[in-house]
Amino acid sequence: MNKKNIVIVNFWGLGDLIASLSFIKKNENHIYYIITPQNKKKVEQLVKILDIKTIVNVSRFEKRIFLVIDILIKILQNRLIIFTAPLAGKSRKFVKFLSFFYKNSILAEEKGNIYFLNEKIKINY
């Protein structure tokens, strides 16, 4: 199986980020880089305590503007970017705009339970 280097984007709170970590835990056969406004150290501690058995790196940025720049850098690197649920409101509009130009990305659906929406995301091999 081809091990992919995947970027996970979640702009929401620490609780919502758990739904993204749940996705990673169920897809441990890849390597991840998380872009989140949450504190890097805190997220790394969470990854450890949840016993996620793959490499997970976390963006060191917390401010939105730097997170967006981080996403743009990953786009230039042609990395697969997954925008996990919850993905609503302004974030969704922004991501839809981005994904119009950048096809190597997956957007979680908007309506429904955030855990089930993330479970529906399929990584193509």
Place this chain on the structure above:
Amino acid sequence: MNFILCPGSAEDQKFKRWPIFKFLELANLYITNNHNVKIVIGPQEEYLSNFFLKFEINISSTFLELKKLAQESNLIICNDSFLLHFFSILDLKVLGLYGPTDPNRTLPTNAYKISSNKKSIYRPCWGKPYYGVCDNGRCSCFDGLNALDVYKKSLNLVSRKNLAG
């Protein structure tokens, strides 16, 4: 039985908290009926500890401490907050108290939920322009959800095997 109560949530979304006096009433119900109660409070919520002076309180615990603490409990009761998601992904038995937010959207797949049975034209107000201030500037989504309702549901949950919903 051992119960953990988590009365907090993000400071900028206090309306997601079931009223603190109801948490206190619930804690007292457990003690009166010979159960054990521990209170878990986050780093931004220390002031809430003043309501629970006669209870064992854990403030700003590390993730590892929270995990160990929760593993000794029969049920954890949380608002729709980080702790609800955290304890659920650890596969612990968790009851989420839902008011303004929508359990169909955020309830962890293995967690249980309770919300008010009282009819409301506002609940849940999440995603609406008046989120958090739905009823004349006040969020009324928790109105009607009483300590006794949560107490009864919690006893029912601890007496049965896992079957989330």
